[in-house]
Amino acid sequence: MTLTVSTDRRDGGILYLIVTGEVDLATADVLQQEIATGLDADDVPGVVVDLTEVTFLDSSGIRVLLKGRRSAEERAKSYLVDAPRGVARRILDLSGVREHLAYQGTGGR
Known part of the structure; x- marks a missing residue:
């Protein structure tokens, strides 16, 4: 399965990354690059990673999402992983990282 990331600017310039497909070892670099950019x-001022349409998430995806949070914190920008559903939500819950995927930087949200 492929991964696509579309973008939208809202809420005072916050960048929304709308992720569709599977985030795994083969596709995680695409998401990592979009978050870094x-x-x-x-x-x-901040990034929201919308996982509404993500159908699969493995440890590579979790690593990328956590790295994004650390990068946002270093830059004092807001960061939020939003709307995980189904398998993606379950994996984030089971791994215990979902609660760590938000950062309120000075960029605000």
């Missing part, structure tokens, strides 16, 4: 942009 968003957090590196000077005009982006």
Whole structure:
């Protein structure tokens, strides 16, 4: 399965990354690059990673999501992994990381 990431700017410039498909070893680098690009942009106060349409998530995906949170914290930008459903939500809950995937930086949200 492939992974697609579309973007949208809302809420005062917050970058929304709408992720569709499977986030696994073969596709995690795509998501990592999108998160990094968003957090590196000077005009982006924060990033929201929308997992509504993610059908699978493995440890590679979890690693990328946690790395994004750490990067946001280093840059004092807000970061939120939003709306995981089904398998993705269950994996985040079972791994105990879902509660750690939000950061309220000075960029606000």
